[in-house]
Amino acid sequence: MVLGVGIDIVKVDKIKVSLEKWKDSFLERVFNPEELENISKNKLYYQRIAARFAAKEAIIKALSKSGPLALKDMLILNKENGAPFCKFKNNIGVDIFLSITHIEDYAVACAVAQKKM
Numbered sequence: 001m002v003l004g005v006g007i008d009i010v011k012v013d014k015i016k017v018s019l020e021k022w023k024d025s026f027l028e029r030v031f032n033p034e035e036l037e038n039i040s041k042n043k044l045y046y047q048r049i050a051a052r053f054a055a056k057e058a059i060i061k062a063l064s065k066s067g068p069l070a071l072k073d074m075l076i077l078n079k080e081n082g083a084p085f086c087k088f089k090n091n092i093g094v095d096i097f098l099s100i101t102h103i104e105d106y107a108v109a110c111a112v113a114q115k116k117m
Contacts, residue, residue, distance in 0.1 A: 003094065003113040006061025008054040010107045015050040030056070030071050032089075038078065050107035051100040052076040052084075058111040059086055059096055066094070066113075076100075086111070 018026050027036060030053060039048050055076045060069050075087045076098075086096040097112040 001115045003115055004062040004065060005113075006058040006064070006111045008057035008061065008109050010050045010054040010057075012046050012050045012102070012105055012107060015053060015107075016046045019046070019049070032072055032075050035075050035077065044102075047102040047104070047107055051102045051109060054107045054109035055084060055086070055098055055100050055111065058109040059098070059113070062096070062111040062113040063094065066092070 027049075035052060039045060039052075056071045056074060059074055060071075063069055073089050075089070076084055077087055078084055084098050084100050086098055088094070093116050095114045095116055097114065098109065099111075100107065100109040102108070
């Protein structure tokens with residue numbers, strides 16, 4: 001049973017400005033260390049951070065009827081083939097189908113929440 005759908009768009013420059021202003025404290029408030037391990041600081045760094053932020057926001061929207069959820073309650077990771085997936089810190093009985101994309105200026109994510117069978 002589908003519980004909800006969420007979508008979010010983030011301007012990459014907004015994330016870049018936040019990182020430049022707040023440095024590691026921004027990352028520590030939003031992400032778990034495991035999420036940041038495989039994001040290299042190359043030319044796509046800010047796009048990838050923005051995409052993961054958008055994914056978290058999309059998931060929160062998809063689960064808005066399920067009660068409060070914090071950004072650090074979930075991890076946005078990648079499978080071996082590069083596909084993103086969501087792992088929750090605690091088992092909440094939900095599967096998330098996730099799609100993220102980014103270009104120079106924007107990152108977008110779509111999440112579909114489904115109750116585990």
